Amino acid sequence: MDTDVLIIGAGPAGSVAAQMLNRLGHKIVILESQQFPRFSIGESLLPQCMAFLEAADMLDAVGAENFQFKNGAAFSHAGKLTEFDFRQKFTPGWGTTFQVPRGRFDQVLADTAERSGVTVHYRHKIVGADFQMPGQARLTSVDADGITREWTARMVLDASGFGRVLPRLLDLETPSSLPARQALFTHIEDRITTENYDRDKILIAIHPEHHHIWYWLIPFGNGRSSLGVVLPQGFLDARQGSPLEILRGLAFEEPRLAELLANSCFDTPANQIGGYSANVSRLAGDGFALLGNAGEFLDPVFSSGVTIALKSAALAAPLVDKQLRGQTVDWQTDYEHALRKGIEVFRAYVEAWYDGRFQRIIFEPSQLVSVKAMVCSILAGYAWDETNPMTQRCGKRIAAIADICPPL
Ligand code: FAD
Incomplete structure (x- = not known):
């Protein structure tokens, strides 16, 4: 051997x-x-x-x-911002x-x-x-x-x-049980000076019109950031330009990103991946x-x-x-x-993200108070914690909570 x-x-x-x-x-x-x-x-x-x-x-x-x-994740949609601080999660351990x-x-x-x-x-x-x-x-x-x-x-x-x-x-x-999607992404010199921006959190932004199109902004420690957008398969067929131009154009359709990236330098070609x-x-x-x-x-x-x-x-x-x-x-x-x-726990949350239920839950703070720490645990990766009620029969639980939240 x-x-x-x-x-x-x-x-x-x-x-x-x-x-x-x-x-x-x-x-x-x-x-x-x-x-x-x-x-x-x-x-x-x-x-x-x-x-x-x-x-x-x-x-x-x-x-x-x-x-x-x-230390957490921030979500933005149509002028609304909601944040999760992982240190306030339900499950003990790293935050x-x-x-x-x-x-x-x-x-x-x-x-x-x-x-x-x-x-x-x-x-x-x-x-x-x-x-x-x-x-x-x-x-x-x-x-x-x-x-x-x-x-x-x-x-x-x-x-x-x-x-x-x-x-x-x-x-x-x-x-996969999930439909094929595609992503466009690059690294930028972000030059973000906006005061109310927290570099310690990933930013997930949702397209103002299409809730199944979302972006990530992941800051690094050196003034650069990873920027990406996830789209339904085929969405790009109607768009003209290089992958970087398309990514930049899409990013500026989202108001929060448009504000943050106003001075950013898009200096690296974009990559594309689909059907992952x-x-x-x-x-x-x-x-x-x-x-x-x-x-x-x-x-x-x-x-x-x-x-x-x-x-x-x-x-x-x-x-x-x-x-x-x-x-x-x-x-x-x-x-x-x-x-x-x-x-399976992550799958339930991914499905709820794309059908809009999870987005409704996180943008409705008053409904979320009692479950925020439990949801925060999932977002922090503790999907195997069976003591967290939000890991048990989670599809049904997400549906029940989403039902009492107003539409996005
Ligand atoms: P990999 O990190 O892919 O490593 C596999 C290695 O195997 C590679 O180095 C490759 O070169 C090598 N290899 C491949 N074929 C062969 C071969 N034939 N012989 C020898 N070696 C081979 N995950 C996160 O946690 N956070 C994120 O923010 C995140 N964002 C993502 C965004 C997108 C658009 C996508 C598609 C995925 C994202 N992921 C994210 C998922 C993440 O990329 C993967 O889950 C993670 O890299 C998996 O790690 P791994 O060790 O299994 O495989």
């Missing part, structure tokens, strides 16, 4: 799982197709992430960077986190794992997988020079994110498990992606350890079911 565990991808899920398993005494190799640092979308973390970084002993390395402090350029954040995590003894091979793309032989997985990689290599491992964790390596190779892909919601038929099988985005990805609106990725790593690591020590593991119950419980 080349290694105990081979991990595909050095994003947050891969590096955190690698670090946790390395600390449990296993030999870990990560194969990453790109050279780091590389751009990735997904820059606003949730406080729940901090617990997983802490458990992996990676918090000091992250804290040593000059990342933008984050603050960071907003991070992912190129640097992911490199910090991968370097920390490497310093602890994990082997990381960059520019090695996995192109084949064979799980026929019990107890021995075989993967095929191609490196940047075109050289093919076979790898053997006792267990494989697929943390390849949108690469979705094993779902494609093993035919595990299934459609995805699912799989199962999250684990003989010799492998899928982590983070390689499994299910819902939607960017609640910034839940990295949190789910780290939760998956934290759930999988002790199970892999158990399996490598010869004990029986119930992947279905202890991994798939456990992980999907929180994903």
Whole structure:
């Protein structure tokens, strides 16, 4: 065997799982197709992430960077502003986190794992997988020079994110329950001087006419910000111009963003991504498990992606350890079911966002008082907290609360 565990991808899920398993005494190799640092979308973390970084002993390395402090989320629509301070959440635990350029954040995590003894091979793309032989997985990689290599491992964790390596190779892909949407995004020099603007919060702004079109403004610690817009698939067909011009034009249709970005410098071409919601038929099988985005990805609106990725790593690591020590593991119950419980909570809130119910709730302060701390917990990433009533039968609860709120 080349290694105990081979991990595909050095994003947050891969590096955190690698670090946790390395600390449990296993030999870990990560194969990453790109050279780091590389751009990735997904820059606003949730406080729940901090617990997983802490458990992996990676918090000091992250804290040593000059990342933008984050303590909450602000939502704006048609002149109304509503804010959630994560420190006032229902669930105990971390109430603050960071907003991070992912190129640097992911490199910090991968370097920390490497310093602890994990082997990381960059520019090695996995192109084949064979799980026929019990107890021995075989993967095929191609490196940047075109050289093919076979790898053997006792267990494989697929943390390849949108690469979705094993779902494609093993035919595990299934459609998402959510309709396809697209996003346009860039980094800007924001030059925001507006006095009542809080850089410690992500701003989610809703288009004044189309409530299913929304924007994010994620400030970084260096005077720059991530700006993006999420749209229904096909919406851009009627718009003229470069992706950056379209993004800028759309941003200035929203009054709060128009005010904040009046002096901003749009100095970087925009990226476009579509149809990113995805699912799989199962999250684990003989010799492998899928982590983070390689499994299910819902939607960017609640910034839940990295949190789910780290939760998956934290759930999988002790199970892999158990399996490598010869004990029986119930992947279905202890991994798939456990992980999907929180994903289902996020799904209910994502659906309620796009059908407008959640937006009605957050913009109606008087109805929200009794549940604000509970909703705040979800927004802070604590979707697996079963003591929070808003994680239980949440679809019905959201509907009941929305029913007593006036329309947007
Ligand atoms: P990734 O971070 O994608 O890492 C996977 C790694 O695998 C990559 O480095 C890739 O190069 C490597 N790889 C891929 N294929 C191969 C291969 N064949 N061989 C070897 N390596 C391979 N999440 C948030 O938490 N906050 C946000 O604000 C947020 N905003 C988002 C906005 C948009 C528009 C979208 C689409 C997503 C957003 N997300 C956000 C989600 C976030 O991007 C992902 O959930 C998160 O990056 C998943 O982490 P991961 O470790 O699973 O995968």
